[in-house]
Amino acid sequence: MGKPKLKTKRLTVNLEDYVIDAAKQKAETMFRGNLDNYINWLICSNNKQVIKKKIKELDQEAEKKKPKAIQDTDKTAMYNNICDYCSEPIYQGDDICKAEGYENYIHKNCCRREE
Ligand SMILES: [Zn+2]
Known part of the structure; x- marks a missing residue:
């Protein structure tokens, strides 16, 4: 992931x-x-x-x-899903967030780290 x-x-x-x-x-x-x-x-x-x-x-x-994370959208996944960025599964409990250019939540790790 x-x-x-x-x-x-x-x-x-x-x-x-x-x-x-x-x-x-x-x-x-x-x-x-x-x-x-x-x-x-x-x-x-x-x-x-x-x-x-x-x-x-x-x-x-x-x-x-990686896409830029949208501020203050961090949350914990409540359901299993698929990440639109990496196409890998998002499991319940994973850290996810919204990112620029993506409609659905993606892995937090799939967003660009902020410097
Ligand atoms: Zn991902």
Whole structure:
């Protein structure tokens, strides 16, 4: 909730058979066979600082795109709903508010933080 939507791209790599076998085996034990998640984890753990910086940049970009909250409209959700900004569920008890350009209440986290 409130996190930037991450884009995925297809990347083709050429690996030796035995390397693929080893990777598949590891993916099986670590990620229930999901090779994408395993490769993603490998690259991220080998590039922690760079990835951290990238995520921070993406967060800042996403923050700028968020709609401005309308003052004094903060409340707690009474019913489950869907947020028009992020399309994720709003659960009863979540912090919500009105935002410029949106008819319905959206997540408070989906509004731009006021500086
Ligand atoms: Zn939202």
